[in-house]
Amino acid sequence: MIDPVFLDTPLYRCEALESRLGCAVSVKLETANPVRSFKARGTELVASLLAGSGQQAVVCASAGNLGQALAWSGRGRGLDVTVVASRRAPAAKLDRIRALGARLELVDGDFEMARERAAAIARRDGVRLVEDSLDIETCEGAATIGLELVEAAPSFDAVLIALGGGALATGIGHVIKALAPGVEVICVQPQGAPAMTLSWRERRVVTTGSADTIADGVAGRFPIPAVLDDLLLVADDAVLVREESITAGMRLLLDHAGLVVEPSAALGVAAVLEDRDRFAGRHVVTVVCGGNVDMDAYRRWTGG
């Protein structure tokens, strides 16, 4: 059900990064597709199922990438797509959602406010609400990345996964733990938006009053209980990284891998930078999960 343009993405060793990071590094690149993030793997499933059952509309809240992906997937299947996002989301993401033909509604609050508003629209209009990380299709979509990692007959020791709502981590994590249980599943979140990591550590939902990070794609505050339950089954660790490590990771990926990534996609490299001893001599895969950035901010972050 997933358009092949989103599947079998590049997976390759990036030796130029390795001397800087002190370990073997493979990149799983999820940015070279029409929406520049992994999210369409899940929205392709959602939209296929909806179109197959005769539905005509769908709504989601989005930090920016899910909305683009749902807009793309819905457009191709004749679905009427509404995306609710925070007015503070990167303009590049909002512009692309509109350009893909979705109706975009902006809220003044953060991502959690967008979630509330999207739910209200779904109730009002009686249309399907896509809840990222809660809806199984969003996790199954991400899980196809795990299948591709395992199929590559990997020699790697650990997978570094950006942790936000949890779809990416639980999706990949379930596959890894089922098919390659010796590989460590490490989730990485910004210190400034630590709700899910704190929840994982305390094994109960911990919410935070605010989120303060440039990694807009993972800046949630209210972990979903069912997703936490899943994460507790599959994550070997959840770590928090500093903002300066995220920008350092973005710079390394630009200067030594030629990759333009959004802050969330640099979390894995940031985790290695903050704990080199842990990874020394090991082989890690980092999932470069998205590349949608406002270029002015990107140039500032990467010192261009």
Add this chain to the structure above:
Amino acid sequence: MIDPVFLDTPLYRCEALESRLGCAVSVKLETANPVRSFKARGTELVASLLAGSGQQAVVCASAGNLGQALAWSGRGRGLDVTVVASRRAPAAKLDRIRALGARLELVDGDFEMARERAAAIARRDGVRLVEDSLDIETCEGAATIGLELVEAAPSFDAVLIALGGGALATGIGHVIKALAPGVEVICVQPQGAPAMTLSWRERRVVTTGSADTIADGVAGRFPIPAVLDDLLLVADDAVLVREESITAGMRLLLDHAGLVVEPSAALGVAAVLEDRDRFAGRHVVTVVCGGNVDMDAYRRWTGG
């Protein structure tokens, strides 16, 4: 014989570019692999055949990308690789050739001087000289890009291909003309290094006294007669573009596609920028053939 890490590269529509270029644009991305260019498709063939026949050493001249690719392919097969390059080649390319374990010999002149020196080394040591674009494996490697384009059941009208020595253009061009003859094969070269384009236009080898372009990957001066013969069979057109169009193309690919490309890889976009009317409303594929750049120069070119 080609490591799958170099095959089945991303091919996708890039809508954010389309409003800027006035036509539908698909990208065939050859930078997301261990050597960040398409060249390893050919060197994998070369190295496999050499290793299979018991050879132990190989030498090539390189503008920078072939050398990296041959170093990578030779290392995996126990071959002793020597690369001859111009001292003026981008430092990033030279550093990576060394890092991949090849012996690097620098000459004071340009790429054509490197070709002479590599041939002398091959004669002296009795080892195989890999001549880019002349040796059929280098063209066959590039031709696998053409196969992937055709297998994608394309709706596109034209393929834009960087033209240097000619391996990429003749390799892809032969496949397109055999299997999708309605698709226009358009070669693009910088005005500052026009030897092969002038040769194609005059249907005889035309050499130039110097090459002056930032597109280091295609800056040859002495077209190979047999390659010109091939190019005359498969190219529908060969166009020349200005340096400012190349940098504008690099900026567009960065700002609207999130792609870090070397100047040669922006030639296709440059060609559209210089002749919008020709491409208006059509669907073009541009082969993003390499991403090895010195970041200081890159930031200067892209106004970062």
